[in-house]
Amino acid sequence: MCELYSKQDTLALRKKHIGPSCKIFFAADPIKVVRAQRQYMFDEKGEQYLDCINNVAHVGHCHPEVVKAAMKQMELLNTNSRFLHDNIVEYAKRLCATLPEKLSVCYFTNSGSEANDLALRLARQFRGHQDVITLDHAYHGHLTSLIEISPYKFRKGKDVKKEFVHVAPIPDTYRGKYREDHPDPTSAYADEVKKIIEEAHKNGRKIAAFIAESMQSCGGQVIPPTGYFQKVAEYVRAAGGVFIADEVQVGFGRVGKHFWSFQMHGEDFVPDIVTMGKPMGNGHPVACVVTTKEIAEAFCSSGMEYFNTYGGNPVSSAVALAVLDVIENEDLQGNATRVGGYLTELLKKQKAKHTLIGDVRGVGLFIGIDLVKDHQRRTPATAEAQHVIYKMKEKRVLLSADGPHRNVLKIKPPMCFSEEDAKFLVDQLDGILTVLEGAIGTNSEGVTISENTPGRTKKPKEAHVELLSEGAPEQKENPSQKRNGLCTDKQSQLSKRLKT
Secondary structure, three states: OOOOHHHHHHHHHHHOOOOOOOOOOOOOOOOOOEEEEEEEEEOOOOOOEEEOOOOOOOOOEEEEEHHHHHHHHHOOOOOOOOOOOOOHHHHHHHHOOOOOOOEEEEEOOOOHHHHHHHHHHHHHHHHHEEEEEOOOOOOOOOOOHHHOHHHHHOOOOOOOOOOOOEEEOOOOHHHHHHHOOOHHHHHHHHHHHHOOOOOOEEEEEEEEEEEEOOEEEEOOOOOOOOHHHHHHHHHHHHHHOOEEEEOOOOOOOOOOOOOOOHHHHHHOOOOOOEOOOHHOOOOOOOOEEEOOOHHHHHHHHHOOOOOOOOOHHHHHHHHHHHHHHEEEEEOHHHHHHHHHHHHHHHHHHHHHHHHOEEEEEOOOOEEEEEEEEEEOOOOOHHHHHHHHHHHHHOEEEEEEEEOOOOOOEEEOOOOOOOOHHHHHHHHHHHHHHHHHHHOOOOOOOOOOOOOOOEEEEEEEHHHHHHOOOOOOOOOOHHHHHHHHHHOOOOHHHHHHHHOO
């Protein structure tokens, strides 16, 4: 395993030369990753981690077919996308075949942020309107135009919300304004958007677009209630705006039964613009905006030429084509349905066992576990969620926490995630929650804690302090490594890597 620097030197150089706002996972005890394969990542010591974070490595880290496609095309040509080349049109044709018929015109970019920025330009040019409706706690990218419509970001800073931005409540029936006991949460949440439109019109403003992830990720793995998008689209289009579906994190078969997450909402719902990001290239910098012929022609009528020098270049298009092939040839949609269903079933059994689990929600391989201190009040268990992700890391399982209160454990792994991986994840989570609930005195009926469980020899208060610390992990046997029979010989690993 070739390393330029020791872990400490790498960390020191990062602190010196990389912007301090560029955060890393597990900052209190970061992992130095040197290679990855399918759903596993390996550190400089050869320790194996089960990756439940990287939706970007969509078909699996370093998939040999994707790597081969990139190398083969790189040896031939990679150049400006303004030259005529077969790869970009072949990919556009195949991509459009996965979408409803009216979504037939593609614009290629290098990232999801670029795609969402372009989507806003398309929407604003279409009718000449300016205003955008976004969901609370949404995140759509790091460009200035997108930070302005991403409450997940702009409410953390000192910037005041721009007058052309309107924020609708998250359609969250577990923690939101209208919950599962409401007689019609779909209409209630959609009517909030209708009120925003009416208020904007009173103030002489015009709506260009409503933008939302088909399933909201940063908002806490939220799935909108059935019919919500249809009603919102009706109100927005009546106001002269368009509906933008952000599929950057949730597209390309992640939900299993459908290729696109917006398709869960029924055949009668078709967005006006769909955006996609790096999962389409398995992490390679390729992204796309797909829209209707009508919107594309309106964009062209502005007289301003649009080009993106390397968006959809020959290598990027070859990589993206390989990803489509792998999704189909390995039945990754079917895998998302089977494994996602199995994982959700296991997690719901854990919910019945652990008082810290307030809600388990998700579709396919997009799942959220909402941790709470109190089931009745649904008080977010923020500190506990941070504790859990660090303890899971010690067990060699990589998770993250998000949502407005950072209390939702996010599961969005590579699509090759297996039932064995799901069982391993849940077993580790079960053990950690059992110890944690015992330490803080919230263990539910039926939860048993062994006398040999770490921390049980301490007084509850002392154990609580230890459990919620984010210090360096204890040096223990790696159960993930043992389970998969990982060879720790570095030369063997290097040889294996060179052969793939």
